[in-house]
Amino acid sequence: MMETMCTPAELVDAFRANGLKITPQRHLLFELLHDNGEHPTAEALFTAASVRMPGISLRTVYQTLTDLSAMGELHQLAFDTGPAHFDPNVTDHHHVVCDVCGAIQDVYVDGTDHLTIEGAPDFRSDALSIVFRGTCASCAAT
Amino acid sequence: MMETMCTPAELVDAFRANGLKITPQRHLLFELLHDNGEHPTAEALFTAASVRMPGISLRTVYQTLTDLSAMGELHQLAFDTGPAHFDPNVTDHHHVVCDVCGAIQDVYVDGTDHLTIEGAPDFRSDALSIVFRGTCASCAAT
DNA sequence: CTCGTCGTTCGCACGAATTGTGAATTCGCA
DNA sequence: TGCGAATTCACAATTCGTGCGAACGACGAG
Numbered sequence: 001m002m003e004t005m006c007t008p009a010e011l012v013d014a015f016r017a018n019g020l021k022i023t024p025q026r027h028l029l030f031e032l033l034h035d036n037g038e039h040p041t042a043e044a045l046f047t048a049a050s051v052r053m054p055g056i057s058l059r060t061v062y063q064t065l066t067d068l069s070a071m072g073e074l075h076q077l078a079f080d081t082g083p084a085h086f087d088p089n090v091t092d093h094h095h096v097v098c099d100v101c102g103a104i105q106d107v108y109v110d111g112t113d114h115l116t117i118e119g120a121p122d123f124r125s126d127a128l129s130i131v132f133r134g135t136c137a138s139c140a141a142t
Numbered sequence: 143m144m145e146t147m148c149t150p151a152e153l154v155d156a157f158r159a160n161g162l163k164i165t166p167q168r169h170l171l172f173e174l175l176h177d178n179g180e181h182p183t184a185e186a187l188f189t190a191a192s193v194r195m196p197g198i199s200l201r202t203v204y205q206t207l208t209d210l211s212a213m214g215e216l217h218q219l220a221f222d223t224g225p226a227h228f229d230p231n232v233t234d235h236h237h238v239v240c241d242v243c244g245a246i247q248d249v250y251v252d253g254t255d256h257l258t259i260e261g262a263p264d265f266r267s268d269a270l271s272i273v274f275r276g277t278c279a280s281c282a283a284t
Numbered sequence: 285c286t287c288g289t290c291g292t293t294c295g296c297a298c299g300a301a302t303t304g305t306g307a308a309t310t311c312g313c314a
Numbered sequence: 315t316g317c318g319a320a321t322t323c324a325c326a327a328t329t330c331g332t333g334c335g336a337a338c339g340a341c342g343a344g
Binding site for chain 3: 021023
């Protein structure tokens with residue numbers, strides 16, 4: 001299985017490399033994000049973090065998520081209105097979103113190299129994000 | 143040139159068909175949206191509407207945009223944090239977003255039929271949205 | 285190990301974007 | 315024209331996120 005999420009140790013190194021310090025709060029968040037495919041919101045991470053570290057501030061969660069985003073170790077996702085979702089998977093991938101239950105899932109998409117754009121001459125595309133909306137397997141089963 | 147935006151007259155019919163009334167405020171917004179490729183925010187539409195109808199309420203703009211979205215005559219776009227953008231083009235298309243100037247442009251994409259999804263078995267995809275991020279022609283020219 | 289220096293935490297207040305509420309108004313059918 | 319239901323709009327509330335600053339704590343130098 002491909003390694004997709006940064007390990008806490010790697011994030012520690014990345015923070016140190018940027019002159020940032022390692023605090024227990026940050027380390028806890030690194031652990032909560034590691035191999036986390038749930039695309040949590042800041043609130044969700046705050047709730048999870050509060051279990052193991054009561055008193056941690058929502059402000060600190062936002063701060064750390066912002067720092068991780070700034071150094072490219074985390075992607076911030078805005079599918080619609082509502083809170084942002086955070087994705088520790090920084091490999092080249094895309095998302096499916098279930099319109100019924102709202103679940104977000106990482107997917108790998110083949111064929112993107114053959115997409116052709118009509119209507120924006122001379123636009124230099126650096127990145128591509130694809131979102132599939134529909135119904136997930138478990139919601140379709142009901 | 144393909145007709146991509148609903149005409150005010152069509153929107154009037156759509157509203158009537160749904161039991162909604164036609165007010166001067168709504169009619170003005172229909173006109174402002176017709177053939178509008180600027181992907182305006184609610185605030186931008188409010189500003190534009192205020193020129194021709196001083197006193198119109200931002201609340202009414204939101205209300206009308208929500209109604210249009212609900213009946214599928216308008217798409218609501220959330221590219222990142224910040225205000226939602228509204229797209230009166232309801233044909234099957236996608237978007238390019240310039241990271242420099244923030245401009246949003248409609249594009250038509252070929253090859254989407256050949257995309258294959260790995261990682262979400264049995265997900266039934268109803269809709270697809272693709273966003274290309276990069277640099278637009280005019281920003282690249284600087 | 286101790287110290288001093290920044291970076292960090294976190295409560296609070298603020299800000300932006302959007303929605304709830306309800307009284308006054310107005311559309312549109314009869 | 316008149317009635318009833320939909321609409322407008324000001325105001326307040328909500329949601330999500332950020333600015334600020336005092337107290338705290340990580341960590342390299344000595």
